[in-house]
Amino acid sequence: MEDVRRQELDVLLYQVLENEATGEQIARLNAFLSGDADALRYAMDFYLVASALRKSTVIPSASLGTQDEIDEQFHLLKIFAEEERIAPSIELPEEEEEPAEEPVRRTAASRPDRQKAALWVLAASMAALVVFFASVKFLPEREPVAFVAEAVEPRWQNGEEGLKIQDLLYNTDEPRILRSGILEIEFYSGARAVLEGPAEFVCKSDNMLSLAYGRVYARVPDYASGFTVLANGMRIVDLGTEFGVLANVDCSVELHVTKGRTSLVTGRGEQDVYSVQAGQARRVRDGGATVEEIALKEVHFAQRIDTKTQMVWKGQRTLNLADMVGGGNGLGTGCLECGIDPANARGMRMDVFYYDRFPFVDNRYRTVEWHPFIDGVFVPDSSQGPQIVSSRGDVFEECPKTNRHYYVSIVNGTQQSFGGGGPGLVLNGVSYGNAESPAIFIHANQGITFDLESMRQALKGIRILGFESVGGISATAPEYGLSDLYVLVDGKVRFFQRAVGKGQFCRISVPLDPKDRFLTLAAVVHPGKLVPAGYNEEHGDWCLFGAPVLRLEP
Amino acid sequence: MDKKDQVKPDEFLNLLMQKQMRIYAFILSVVRNFEDADDILQETVHTMWQKYEDCRPIEDFVAWGIQVAYYKILEYRKRNERTVHVDLHSGLFDELMAASRNLDxxxxxxxxxxxxxxxxxxxxxxxxxxxxxxxxxxxxxxxxxxxxxxxxxxxxxxxxxxxxxxxxxxxx
The missing domain is CATH 1.10.10.10 (Winged helix-like DNA-binding domain superfamily/Winged helix DNA-binding domain)
Structure with missing residues (x-):
């Protein structure tokens, strides 16, 4: 058969198959098949394939009805049949009695007419079952459809050991109950779903997740478009997006779309399909009867998690570097008044012990092994040779000579009583170093380097756009402060503010490129600074980086 | 009825699950659209179940199903004349019947x-x-x-x- 004829035949066969053909097209198809044995043979193959797709188990990942559900139907049928067979005695109505026989009590199974009636009931149930099969169609073949990619403190129902990283999930699995914690599943289609406990779920296919209740955030690449979340009878079909679904135990469902667009299907009709786009959210109640617009919750779903660092990113637009200095992951898990001592790279907690310390150390770069996002710390001084500012060996060429004395350590904020009664750190009238206005307290002659690449890995590809902060010397500092502030990227100076005095501040904004690896913040005593006799050179250099954040892509 | 003669629903259902695709393919090749084919299959299966007890043992379940389906298509055509796309008296229908013998x-x-x-x-x-x-x-x-x-x-x-x-x- 020629290609052109076959193409026309293909279109006609399919149009007719879907009952969408015109009378003319039907006549054309009949004419095609009447006069051409090849075309007829092709059509028979076409119908065989269409029948197999519609009435067999041939779609490997299909699993609308699990084997257990089918087994349950058989089980019910068997029970029904058995009940008919051993049904208890019933009193038959008088008019049904045969005159020749004496009135008796008979069992339903013992009379042919009763048997027939029972059979009819059974046949009716069979018919219902046939309808059930006609609607289910696909029995699943057990196949792996996804695996566990990441996990943060998952706890499972009844204290079960549950799933571990790299464990496979099958389309025929029983629903799993995640009591708490977070799990990221990667489907074989390429879609990823982050589930937050408590949640009950099952991966129905390599592109479909069924959620009885709980919270899930899906990220779907273009090539996996069509990824579907089933939740309380609703279907959310992805069209190349990121979206969150909240399935409540009261059977309501919330859909929050952060990127791209989705289709929300609440029923079987065309009018039951809603397009929900980026920035929009919907709540569905009453089994799909009520669909209402609600405000998008932007920081509501765990969107990226990282097993190694236990990072849980919920869509925050910034990472807080002060929080990292306090031992946290930049999202508020660190402790205030905690920090890192550049003399030994160990963690410290600020207390009065530190108030009278003015350590003197060499300029070695000391790596911070215990924090995934902090590469290392140092006391800057170029008089002893090049100042290394990263574990890779990047050199801070412009580093001045210093006396290698510093004060306290590098700290997430400071005690509000610090400095003889407080109020801690102040710049431009803002009190810094607290939960509302975080700050890195970095008295002069200290430096710290952050590992941007480790953060990118933990954020699973979220771009870091730049560093922003306010720098200066606290207005609450003693007199004579005069420092230089540096921001370096891979050892190169990207920002420099010379000779900052008490209460003076500057705004810092450093764009970052995906190739940038190490971000260094340093404060040094301004070369040539004069102090009265009896004072240390670094006296009063209470430098800080206020609200120091990495800006993330929206 | 003796126990050994009782209709076994799972026996019928097992056969149906295995073979219904072939019967459906025959129906589809005649009516050519899913909507009608689904209706006719449902009626066919219902009748097959009713007759199953009387017809056992059935040598060729698919052939029997196609035979039942054939009459269901005729009935369906009477009710919905315009929906069946093949002229049941044409040579084409005979060819379809012949081709369906290999369906199983x-x-x-x-x-x-x-x-x-x-x-x-x-x-x-x-x-x-x-x-x-x-x-x-x-x-x-x-x-x-x-x-x-x-x-x-x-x-x-x-x-x-x-x-x-x-x-x-x-x-x-």
Missing amino acids: KEGEEVLEKLKRCLKELSPRGRRFIELRYYQDLKPKQIAVLLGLSVLNVYKILSRIHSQLVQCVRMHS
Whole structure:
């Protein structure tokens, strides 16, 4: 058969198959098949394939009805049949009695007419079952459809050991109950779903997740478009997006779309399909009867998690570097008044012990092994040779000579009583170093380097756009402060503010490129600074980086 | 009725599950659209179940099913004359009946080949098949879902069906 004829035949066969053909097209198809044995043979193959797709188990990942559900139907049928067979005695109505026989009590199974009636009931149930099969169609073949990619403190129902990283999930699995914690599943289609406990779920296919209740955030690449979340009878079909679904135990469902667009299907009709786009959210109640617009919750779903660092990113637009200095992951898990001592790279907690310390150390770069996002710390001084500012060996060429004395350590904020009664750190009238206005307290002659690449890995590809902060010397500092502030990227100076005095501040904004690896913040005593006799050179250099954040892509 | 003569529902259902695709293929080749084929299959299965007890043992379940389906198609045609697309008195119908004799044997082979062919489809093609047959969405619904025109969905699905048919033939 020629290609052109076959193409026309293909279109006609399919149009007719879907009952969408015109009378003319039907006549054309009949004419095609009447006069051409090849075309007829092709059509028979076409119908065989269409029948197999519609009435067999041939779609490997299909699993609308699990084997257990089918087994349950058989089980019910068997029970029904058995009940008919051993049904208890019933009193038959008088008019049904045969005159020749004496009135008796008979069992339903013992009379042919009763048997027939029972059979009819059974046949009716069979018919219902046939309808059930006609609607289910696909029995699943057990196949792996996804695996566990990441996990943060998952706890499972009844204290079960549950799933571990790299464990496979099958389309025929029983629903799993995640009591708490977070799990990221990667489907074989390429879609990823982050589930937050408590949640009950099952991966129905390599592109479909069924959620009885709980919270899930899906990220779907273009090539996996069509990824579907089933939740309380609703279907959310992805069209190349990121979206969150909240399935409540009261059977309501919330859909929050952060990127791209989705289709929300609440029923079987065309009018039951809603397009929900980026920035929009919907709540569905009453089994799909009520669909209402609600405000998008932007920081509501765990969107990226990282097993190694236990990072849980919920869509925050910034990472807080002060929080990292306090031992946290930049999202508020660190402790205030905690920090890192550049003399030994160990963690410290600020207390009065530190108030009278003015350590003197060499300029070695000391790596911070215990924090995934902090590469290392140092006391800057170029008089002893090049100042290394990263574990890779990047050199801070412009580093001045210093006396290698510093004060306290590098700290997430400071005690509000610090400095003889407080109020801690102040710049431009803002009190810094607290939960509302975080700050890195970095008295002069200290430096710290952050590992941007480790953060990118933990954020699973979220771009870091730049560093922003306010720098200066606290207005609450003693007199004579005069420092230089540096921001370096891979050892190169990207920002420099010379000779900052008490209460003076500057705004810092450093764009970052995906190739940038190490971000260094340093404060040094301004070369040539004069102090009265009896004072240390670094006296009063209470430098800080206020609200120091990495800006993330929206 | 003796216990040994009692109708065994799971026996019938097992046979039906295994063979219904072949019976459906016959119905579809005559009526040519899913909507009518579904209705006729339902009626056919209902009658088959009613007659199963009397007809046992059945040597060729598919042939018997096709025979029942044939009469159901005739009945259906009387009720819905315009919906059956093949002239039941034409030579074409005889050819279809002749071709359907091989359905049982061919059906098994086709399933195996089709499994392989589905895996050879592009991810996009497979998604369309899943949406149409797994999620049982009609082309109009798929069009709304994916933001495509209905005509486009018909063209895409028609092309995918063609790929599958040709793939199955190639593996023969």
